[in-house]
Amino acid sequence: MPKPRILVTRRWPQAVEDLLEQEFDADFNIDDRALSPDELRIAMTEYDAILPTVTDRLGPEAFPDAAPRVQILANYGVGFSHIDTEAARRLGVAVTNTPDVLSDCTADLAMTLLLMAARRAGEGERELRAGDWSGWRPTHLVGSKVTGKTLGIIGFGRIGREMARRAHHGFGMRILVQNRSRVDPTVLAEFGATQVASVEDLLPECDFVSLHCPGGDANRHLINAERLALMRGDAYLINTARGEVIHEEDLAKALTEGRIGGAALDVFEGEPAINPTLACCDRLVMLPHLGSATRETREGMGLRALENLRAFFAGQEPPDRVA
Numbered sequence: 001m002p003k004p005r006i007l008v009t010r011r012w013p014q015a016v017e018d019l020l021e022q023e024f025d026a027d028f029n030i031d032d033r034a035l036s037p038d039e040l041r042i043a044m045t046e047y048d049a050i051l052p053t054v055t056d057r058l059g060p061e062a063f064p065d066a067a068p069r070v071q072i073l074a075n076y077g078v079g080f081s082h083i084d085t086e087a088a089r090r091l092g093v094a095v096t097n098t099p100d101v102l103s104d105c106t107a108d109l110a111m112t113l114l115l116m117a118a119r120r121a122g123e124g125e126r127e128l129r130a131g132d133w134s135g136w137r138p139t140h141l142v143g144s145k146v147t148g149k150t151l152g153i154i155g156f157g158r159i160g161r162e163m164a165r166r167a168h169h170g171f172g173m174r175i176l177v178q179n180r181s182r183v184d185p186t187v188l189a190e191f192g193a194t195q196v197a198s199v200e201d202l203l204p205e206c207d208f209v210s211l212h213c214p215g216g217d218a219n220r221h222l223i224n225a226e227r228l229a230l231m232r233g234d235a236y237l238i239n240t241a242r243g244e245v246i247h248e249e250d251l252a253k254a255l256t257e258g259r260i261g262g263a264a265l266d267v268f269e270g271e272p273a274i275n276p277t278l279a280c281c282d283r284l285v286m287l288p289h290l291g292s293a294t295r296e297t298r299e300g301m302g303l304r305a306l307e308n309l310r311a312f313f314a315g316q317e318p319p320d321r322v323a
């Protein structure tokens with residue numbers, strides 16, 4: 001039996017690439033650049049499996065009209081809103097993701113962003129690097145205390161819960177949760193959390209709001225001008241989920257008009273391009289999609305994708321099948 005032919009669309013941690021190479025007939029995108037929808041559509045006719053990342057836009061235009069050679073898209077990442085799962089289902093292509101292994105590190109980064117925003121760390125760093133620091137003074141870059149404040153979490157899946165754990169147990173924060181479905185009260189109790197009915201109920205109550213819901217059409221521009229207007233004037237917005245969840249121009253306007261305290265973003269709607277309206281906002285911390293970027297997690301994600309491939313080609317149900 002020939003080994004399944006697979007395409008890995010970006011460079012992965014070496015140890016996982018070695019395993020993929022041993023077990024499959026593997027091609028790696030050695031240029032390590034995002035593939036275009038045309039390249040992805042052609043790849044679907046040439047490979048048995050494609051291992052894409054968030055940078056591969058697998059929308060309807062990337063799928064061929066008839067059932068392709070590809071049998072599985074084993075995504076390297078938990079979020080899969082860049083993949084048209086309806087088209088995959090229609091053409092009989094399985095889709096898997098890599099949950100759990102990145103929850104800790106993504107929540108760590110969300111907490112990092114929350115602290116950076118509250119303590120004006122981005123502004124301080126920019127000032128130092130520009131050589132503009134004139135020395136300590138009581139009123140210089142005064143931020144907001146975090147301990148004991150109220151954190152609103154939108155989306156209470158694995159990452160949202162890890163964020164709640166850090167905020168509640170580490171910083172004594174009061175946790176409010178908004179989630180599509182009802183969260184088990186014993187789970188809420190673990191984090192001292194209260195579930196509210198809607199985003200509208202949550203926003204006015206919070207000092208900090210952290211987004212942990214999926215991206216895609218269901219949550220596109222969930223945070224827009226109307227909802228930003230419900231936030232307190234000194235509240236902060238944190239996003240480690242997907243860029244499209246926030247209407248970026250509405251956020252930039254709220255920041256420049258001083259209608260919220262600040263924001264911290266790890267993800268952007270048109271990434272890697274940054275909406276120019278955001279780049280001018282002082283009270284904004286920006287990181288280049290680093291949520292899962294630790295050695296341990298990136299290797300864990302690769303191993304999880306590998307487990308999905310192994311199961312699939314052994315004729316079993318892959319553990320993390322999402323379509």
Ligand code: DGY
Nearest residue numbers: 054076077078079292
């Ligand atoms: C994820 O796992 O969803 C990360 O954002 C990278 O895609």
